[in-house]
Amino acid sequence: MPTGVHLRDPREQLFGAAEHILLQDGPDALTSRAVTVRAGCAKGVLHRHFESFDAFLAEFVLDRIERMRPQGAALREAAGTRTVVDNVTDAVMRLFGPLAVSVVALVTFQNQVRARLREARPAGGVPVLAEIVGILTAYLEAERERGRVAADADVAVLVPTLVGALHLRFADSDDTPPGAEDVRGIVATVLAGVVAPPG
Structure with missing residues (x-):
């Protein structure tokens, strides 16, 4: 049957x-x-x-990471439009959805899954967070080429700082994620001094 x-x-x-x-x-x-x-x-x-449940979970995480790529492409295409802070805020509100935060928690506590992901992703980093770092880095570098981010801005330091602060804020939000204005305040604070003021 x-x-x-x-x-x-x-x-x-x-x-x-x-x-x-x-x-x-x-x-x-x-x-x-x-x-x-x-x-x-x-x-x-x-x-x-799938050869095991750990293999299934690793493939699940990789599949959900792959779904972030169109958001990265859309953000890069937004370079030169609106303000940098607005573009980053909007992107972050989409990228740091409940699933992203949950996947980071899953990977943090599943050693075997984390080991499989390390093999599949030679670039390393915490899955999802590393992808968000890559997306925001590519965008800010594009804006730096346009002169909307300071030429001497250390994007390699700024972006992980921003992502770390945002992850702490989103992970601590329980059932109510932070609103756009809250996120915008974090983005504006981290990028202060390297982004030209609007107007």
């Missing part, structure tokens, strides 16, 4: 189930049984597509 439902795209359905659990119940609730129950499939389906 068949168990569960037929999955047209098993990987994506399993990833969707993992995301749902992670957002609703947190990293501790993310087990292979919970994922397959939420996906409505037999536990064997997960193990047919």
